[in-house]
Every structure is written in structure tokens, then in C-alpha cells.
Amino acid sequence: MMTMLLAAGFVVGYAQIDTATEPVTVFEFAVDARDDRGVVWIAHRGDTQMGWLVARVDCVRTDDQVGVVTGVVSAAHDVPAVRGDRIAVTVRDSVIDRVSVGPSTGRCHAGPAQELAVSRGDFRVQ
16 A cells, blocks of 8 residues: 655646557546545547546645545446545656556555556646
């Protein structure tokens, strides 16, 4: 279990990540999280299918260029999450931003998750 960073702040932005699979799948992330409030929207789409989730933010912690946001899923369709599940989104704000999404073990705690480079878009962490 990874404990979150200490300073409250904000994580905002939108990004897309393309997979190297055939057919190509695109993951989209929109985050508007400030002072332990906000929303996270995540979607994936392929040739014939789209899944998505929306989560209410309950914690934002930042340190330098890294932001970790946790929240509770409020709605979901065709993703491996249901209403009430906890998620964590980690963003690295750099020349090429990186993002990871995984389970959250509790408010302000993120579990391990693979980081992926952003194909298009930009996040701001402060």
C-alpha cells in the first residue's frame, strides 16, 4: 500500500492514451480535482465498445510534479468498477505526462498501478 503525498493542491486536465493492441483502444481521462473535491471521468473505447466511469473526488495530494487523486465511483458502464468502488489516479506532470489508475485502499491511499504515457492532452499538478 502506498500512502499519499502530504500537500493538498490541485490536479486538472484531460488526456488520451492509445494502446498498442489491435484493434487500437483509446483511454480518456478528465480530472478536475481541487482541495479534496472534484470529479474524475475515465472512458475506454475500441471499434465497437465504450465503457466509462465517473468518480467523486475525496482526496487530492501533490508533491512537486506528482498528484494523487482518490475518489468513489458514482456511476459506471462496461468497466471493471461499480458504484461505491474506490479508485486512485496518479498523474506525473512532465514534458510527457504519465497517468495510472488503480484501486484505492482508502481515502488518500493509492494501490500500485502501471503508469502509461499520455498520447494527447495535458495535466497540471500544483
